[in-house]
Amino acid sequence: DGGITQSPKYLFRKEGQNVTLSCEQNLNHDAMYWYRQDPGQGLRLIYYSQIVNDFQKGDIAEGYSVSREKKESFPLTVTSAQKNPTAFYLCASRGTSGRAIEQFFGPGTRLTVL
Amino acid sequence: DAKTTQPPSMDCAEGRAANLPCNHSTISGNEYVYWYRQIHSQGPQYIIHGLKNNETNEMASLIITEDRKSSTLILPHATLRDTAVYYCIVRDRYNFNKFYFGSGTKLNVKP
Numbered sequence: 583d584g585g586i587t588q589s590p591k592y593l594f595r596k597e598g599q600n601v602t603l604s605c606e607q608n609l610n611h612d613a614m615y616w617y618r619q620d621p622g623q624g625l626r627l628i629y630y631s632q633i634v635n636d637f638q639k640g641d642i643a644e645g646y647s648v649s650r651e652k653k654e655s656f657p658l659t660v661t662s663a664q665k666n667p668t669a670f671y672l673c674a675s676r677g678t679s680g681r682a683i684e685q686f687f688g689p690g691t692r693l694t695v696l
Numbered sequence: 697d698a699k700t701t702q703p704p705s706m707d708c709a710e711g712r713a714a715n716l717p718c719n720h721s722t723i724s725g726n727e728y729v730y731w732y733r734q735i736h737s738q739g740p741q742y743i744i745h746g747l748k749n750n751e752t753n754e755m756a757s758l759i760i761t762e763d764r765k766s767s768t769l770i771l772p773h774a775t776l777r778d779t780a781v782y783y784c785i786v787r788d789r790y791n792f793n794k795f796y797f798g799s800g801t802k803l804n805v806k807p
Contacts, residue, residue: 687739
């Protein structure tokens, strides 16, 4: 089945460690996105990529980094510079041909920094 | 992008229509109205979108007022599985990359 996978579903890290969250899609979508969600809040855009080897900062990029070496993969690294990294992280993708207007979301990774 | 305002929560009886309002009084002519929903601890799911005409699909109907300053998402026969947070989002017609999710409306469908 086509879709977006994020792994793991739950992730625990010690404070001061970098951690990389995985996002893979087999939808052949060009655009991919990372969002952060805090309890009771909406989603906030961290980074997005419209094409391989290109990405743009979203509204809250500080303390995060991404890479887009392959079309199907868009990993997010939460660095030690991110002051409050505990959150629910969501990856999404979107096709860019025709009337591809909606974003498809993965199941999310809940990161807890101890 | 225009800001949206939604009530924080609503209740609906199972089998009845759920009408979820959204205010987007500063919407511009180039901005679409989108609705997504998020079931607890899952990724958001697309429901429907529109520009100025009313829209209907297999999941819901979207009613946009003539002045486009507000809209209503209608779930015609709510089920317990429709319990979720519903987000009303306004997106620029030419910028696919900026979806601004507010806090949404928590819809509680009760038996």
